[in-house]
Amino acid sequence: MGRWMTFMSIVLLGVAFPSLGLPQEKAQAPQGADPQQGELRVVRDAVATGISNREPTDPSEVFAPSLGRIYYFTEVRSPSPGTEIAHVWYYGEREVARITLPIDGRTWRTWSSTQVSPRRTGQWKVEAVTAEGTILASRAFSIESAPAAGPEKK
Numbered sequence: 001m002g003r004w005m006t007f008m009s010i011v012l013l014g015v016a017f018p019s020l021g022l023p024q025e026k027a028q029a030p031q032g033a034d035p036q037q038g039e040l041r042v043v044r045d046a047v048a049t050g051i052s053n054r055e056p057t058d059p060s061e062v063f064a065p066s067l068g069r070i071y072y073f074t075e076v077r078s079p080s081p082g083t084e085i086a087h088v089w090y091y092g093e094r095e096v097a098r099i100t101l102p103i104d105g106r107t108w109r110t111w112s113s114t115q116v117s118p119r120r121t122g123q124w125k126v127e128a129v130t131a132e133g134t135i136l137a138s139r140a141f142s143i144e145s146a147p148a149a150g151p152e153k154k
Helices: 002-016
Strands: 041-048 050-052 055-057 069-077 083-091 094-103 107-115 122-130 135-143
Touching: 041 055, 041 122, 041 135, 050 069, 055 069, 069 083, 069 122, 069 135, 083 107, 094 107
Parallel strands: none
Antiparallel strands: 041 069, 050 055, 069 107, 083 094, 083 122, 122 135
């Protein structure tokens, strides 16, 4: 019985006074928690042929110039709604469009679009940037004409 009382005394001291008990493990962030939760960030983005129900349709990295228009979709997390980002479109290395978009909620989906044509085939890029110029996300893609048909076989 003496051993049992000694054991229970140690357990009770450890519960009542944790600093006297076993070393305590440092609290960790819950699994899946984002350490950068307080920063403006893009959590999802895509270049697509359209937007339907606030979602990108047919996202890809290669598009036909016959589409006429392509879209850049971004889902943004913001600690302070009421800010803005810009979508900056590049054809090759040349900036061809800069569209400023409001971020009016903590989680906000937004998009912009640009015209494409057979005269602008090749490499493109679009970036989501802060007002200060920090790049939050970037997507490279290309506009390619369909390959020319080969000679017909008889």
